[in-house]
Amino acid sequence: MTETESIDRYFQAMADPYRRGFVERLSKGPASVKELAAPANVQLPAVLKHLRVLEDGGIVVSEKVGRVRTYRMRPDAFKAINNWVEQRQRDMNAAFDRLATAMAEVPEEKDH
Template identity: 60%
Template sequence: MIEAAPLDRMFTALADASRRGMVERLSLGPATVKQLAGPTNMGLPSALKHLKVLEDGGIVVSRKVGRTRTFSMQPDAFREMDEWVRARKATMNMAFDRLAEAMKAFPEEDGTS
């Protein structure tokens, strides 16, 4: 079973459209805070706050060289989320399979009554 706290932080991090936009950009490759803030006219302090949430959520990592902080995607960023979704899908599909089997026991109505 997947621990809830990391998954909660990940979903919280992705709940904001600005942060999802940063993830979209970072999926193309590493970027500086300025590069991530620029397209949305976001101030650097605000961008850093958003990036901190993404980092706490395990989605991005940062590296500082001199005065420049660069962010990139965490290599296995969505592994836990993928596992959680896969488990929900498997459970749901099993329920639908059982429903389909149960429905075979009932004759279909022809709609003429």
């Protein structure tokens, strides 16, 4: 998967408010599907679909022990998006630096 595809999947996964809620909850520690479903007031099949999108997006991982499936955040869940944002910030700062340099080279007009 390319970096662009990874970023696209991440943004798609995080576009839904339920999924963002699950990420907020899971950032505090692992949780079972039932624990995630209870406060969201969503049916278990819908929760599983949302969690699958988060897992496909590389944000969470799951483990099944017996009949209980537990989800947790991937340790590197935000690495790709952080790198993407940092690159945009560097690009933007470089553009502002070029603008400041260009403005400094333009002589000021004097009032007569």
